[in-house]
Amino acid sequence: MNGAQVRWGIIGTGNIARASFLPGLREAGGGVAAVVGSREGIRAEKFAGQHGVERGVEGYERVLEDRGIDAVYITLPNALHAAWTMRALAAGKTVLAEKPLCVSPEETQAVLAAAATASGRLWEAFVFPFQPQFERIAELLRDGAVGEIREIQSSFHFQVRSPANIRWSRELAGGALNDVGCYPVQLATLLFQSEVARAEASASWSPGGVDEAMQGFLAYQGGQALLFSCGMSRPYDTFTRIVGGEGEIRVRNPYHPQPGDPVQLRRGSMVTKERPTRDEHSFAAAIRHIHAVLRSEAEPRYLAQETAMQTALALEALRGAAQRGL
Template sequence: MSTITWGILGTATIARVCVIPAIQASRNGRAHAIASRSIDRAQALAAEHNIPHAYDDYEAVLTDPAVDAVYIPLPNHLHHPWTLRALAAGKHVLCEKPLALNATEAQAMADAAQAAQRLLMEGFMYRFHPRSQHIKQLIKAGDIGQPCLIKTAFTFNLSDPNNSRYRPEMGGGALMDTGCYGVSLARWLLEAEPIAVQAHAIYG
């Protein structure tokens, strides 16, 4: 089994706590390089997870010939441009959710992946959880009948008013951060698309 060498763009908590440890613990993955706007943050995370290369420039990861695949845990509004750059550099991409801010961006990313003959995946971990797989199989086999309603919820407390999740210009907001899980889960479980959409937002 060949080893996949990973480059990481950013030092987000999800990268530090979940994804980088998973890469390092996998049978055929190895974190090779990490970049941050702050070289201190990049070097600290590299030291914490035994990553041999740390950069203060995302492009340095993309131009590193040893990097096979790139993980992108950047703020939402940066998913589209940096995914396109990574694909253009010949890298496979695992991009954090939401993949893009709109359908036009998402289609451009999918088209770029196809043109580059590289894999592009949105980072929804729930699809690989045994519980989710079991639920999907129950529905597919008809063991619970024909579903007529699915309700999803994902909430947590976020007290920092300066967090990027509160900044629309950075692709923030409840739908983009947590609501996308429910939308994705419903579509994936039922293998169907919505025929009507209604939204209600509260600001402040």
């Protein structure tokens, strides 16, 4: 670390950096947004001025060349995550890279190999496992509240209205599975801790050739199953059921919970409801954790190495299954 505060560099001037990462960084405390890099210098300076970043620079490389930067947040289109993550790791930075970390198992292997020998740590920006809601769900499951987990049913839909949005670009690895379907898959990776045995999927395709919506099924070697539905053309919906042999947990908003969102435990005739989500931005808990690790105050949790390959293999199996159905 370069001082008492973790000094962050941001690569890309995207919407999520403005709307989620920076408010989360402010709430987490212990870190500052020191520099933002853009393909356009003027855009970087404007973004820095408007959103409280110390300075803006032209070119992502300049963020990595800055020796005063401890950690880098990569908020680029999906097709660019892997290359910039590897460059950031090679520059000795700790990295928080947007999801999905990579767009194939081969890319994932290369990125994880780079992370294995790097001085910095690597996290993929699935921030929900760090939040109190997921911690409570994990605790209920550990305590056997629903018995052995058998199945997850999960949806994640929202509406992407602008045709210029990166999510509609095949070249940039857009599509519903990469954008939102990866959340149910990551949840299954975390909860099942098992490898995928079989995949089935059906997709509807945009004129530009990305999956606009996908419904899928993954069978895991441990005998569990994930049933999911995702898409970019329906109102927001992320309802999830985690079903065990003795009961189930129903979660209204599993991936971006708001205060007041319930977690419901149902076991026989017993139904209990809790609202574990705090009133803070979704990234705050993850960033607080990264700061604690960089200060040697905590052991790292949910590093990319723990889940990224299993999730990448599952996503690849689903892509293959959906393509076969064309």
